[in-house]
């Protein structure tokens with residue numbers, strides 16, 4: 331099966347068809363990460379380009395997101411298969427004002443694949459919510475932002491963690507479409523993950539486990 335077919339199917343929002351294509355791809359022995367990186371993520375990019383071009387509206391985005399979640403339900407168990415368990419927890423959330431969760435959920439799957447316990451605080455998470463979720467077991471806090479308007483909330487959240495005296499014992503990792511390495515450096519984050527796979531490896535390093 332050609333993964334470009336999967337990418338082109340995602341914008342249709344037909345979750346049953348998308349799910350079937352993912353099952354077929356895995357059944358043919360394709361690597362789960364290839365299904366994600368060469369099928370589903372290019373599919374979401376296509377959705378974004380259509381939205382930018384004015385061909386798609388919000389309902390199209392929502393349908394595509396639903397189809398993406400259906401595909402991730404199939405991929406999650408195979409992506410999360412792992413050997414060793416890491417003895418640490420990660421707090422993970424999408425920052426205040428931002429409702430995008432597909433990327434965050436992918437990061438969660440990859441972190442679980444590395445053995446982390448993930449405290450997922452969801453979307454539109456205020457700085458205090460990140461602060462409250464940190465306990466003794468938490469070594470890394472992960473913040474996702476997809477919008478240029480919500481990127482400043484990353485810095486606000488880091489500030490809140492700092493004010494609560496937590497940044498001397500947890501590391502902060504940022505990512506999402508609105509973030510770059512330069513931006514992460516500017517706000518004083520400990521690390522930036524351009525994608526979910528890199529983010530999970532980075533979390534291991536930040537937690538002192540790699």
Ligand code: B1M
Nearest residue numbers: 378429430431432433472473474477478505506523525526
């Ligand atoms: Co929105 N949206 N959206 N949207 N949406 C984008 C992000 C946009 C780029 C589309 C576009 O114009 N081309 C644009 C942002 C432009 C900007 O600010 N620069 C945009 C806009 C404008 C908006 C609204 C403002 C639209 C409106 O209302 N007029 C609105 C805002 C709502 C809000 O949040 N307050 C809005 C709403 C929505 C929906 C709710 C309809 C829906 C989200 C549904 C959901 O998530 N459950 C949606 C969608 C689906 C998209 C696109 C099409 C797809 C996002 C996505 O899931 N990508 C998106 C265009 C695009 O990204 N191509 C778009 C796939 C996902 C796997 O990638 O999340 O980047 P991503 O995650 C990657 C990496 O970034 C990284 O790992 C992931 C995979 O490797 N990563 C991390 C992510 N988090 C990380 C954290 C880390 C490390 C790595 O460490 C902690």
